[in-house]
Amino acid sequence: MKIHRLQGYIQNIFLVEYADKLLLLDGASRADVPMLEQFITQQLGRPFSQLKLAVVTHMHPDHAGAASILQRRHQVRLAGADCAGEWYQGWRGRARHLLDLGLAYYVGRCQRRPWVKLWYPAVLRFDERLTDGQSLPGFDDWQVLFSPGHTDRDLSLYHPQTKTLYVADSILRVKGKLIPPFPISEPANYRASLQRFVQLEVAQYLLAHGEGGVISTAELQQLIAASPVQASSYRQFLTELVCKRWLRAS
Numbered sequence: 191m192k193i194h195r196l197q198g199y200i201q202n203i204f205l206v207e208y209a210d211k212l213l214l215l216d217g218a219s220r221a222d223v224p225m226l227e228q229f230i231t232q233q234l235g236r237p238f239s240q241l242k243l244a245v246v247t248h249m250h251p252d253h254a255g256a257a258s259i260l261q262r263r264h265q266v267r268l269a270g271a272d273c274a275g276e277w278y279q280g281w282r283g284r285a286r287h288l289l290d291l292g293l294a295y296y297v298g299r300c301q302r303r304p305w306v307k308l309w310y311p312a313v314l315r316f317d318e319r320l321t322d323g324q325s326l327p328g329f330d331d332w333q334v335l336f337s338p339g340h341t342d343r344d345l346s347l348y349h350p351q352t353k354t355l356y357v358a359d360s361i362l363r364v365k366g367k368l369i370p371p372f373p374i375s376e377p378a379n380y381r382a383s384l385q386r387f388v389q390l391e392v393a394q395y396l397l398a399h400g401e402g403g404v405i406s407t408a409e410l411q412q413l414i415a416a417s418p419v420q421a422s423s424y425r426q427f428l429t430e431l432v433c434k435r436w437l438r439a440s
Contacts, residue, residue: 191207193354193396194207200252201218202396202397205226207234210240212240213242214245216245217254218244218255220310221306221307221308223263242266245269245320245347246269246316246345248271248345249314250290251294268317269326270318271319273342279313284312287312291308322336333348333349333350335347338375339376339379340360348392354392354395355387360387375421377419377421384413
């Protein structure tokens with residue numbers, strides 16, 4: 191097994207290579223599809239049909255945006271959390287979908303990324319519904335961990351043989367410092383998920399945003415202590431963003 195880290199539009203992408211198959215640890219963004227196609231077929235020299243499964247850890251644009259295209263164009267099987275309802279269901283969910291797309295564009299602008307198409311379906315048709323503790327279908331060496339907090343259906347993926355843990359957005363590293371993601375929809379569950387990581391035997395963390403590698407128990411405990419106790423709101427985020435821009439301008 192070999193794990194390739196690729197630079198996506200605004201996030202790290204982790205592609206796991208085996209002798210006869212490939213696994214995508216998250217659904218990437220819509221803008222990442224051509225890069226994935228090029229990397230697999232040209233740099234690895236593998237038929238794209240060997241990409242057997244893409245896990246969608248949660249429904250945000252940089253983790254679910256490429257999924258429907260991969261499923262439709264290349265018949266890649268999609269796997270997501272076995273949760274009731276949909277993250278973007280109802281009119282409030284559709285409004286949140288638009289806000290999340292706007293936030294992805296904002297992050298892209300901050301990172302000086304070019305303007306690209308990021309639109310993707312708010313609801314995906316999963317081929318596999320994953321539960322806590324099960325093995326990934328077709329990839330029995332990976333274990334599914336239900337790790338809500340960022341959203342109500344976050345997944346992390348653990349590889350016991352190499353003690354590798356992909357935590358998606360549960361942990362971010364910005365300027366060398368560990369920080370919680372935005373939003374935190376379930377603060378108590380978020381802290382519980384981080385505490386669960388502490389209990390695991392992890393030699394290497396894979397982060398969707400920032401450098402992974404070794405993260406000490408002390409660092410995780412600091413992150414738990416610094417995590418919010420109330421759910422994040424987009425109104426609060428936008429207010430803080432406007433205030434920061436006003437202060438910089440003044």
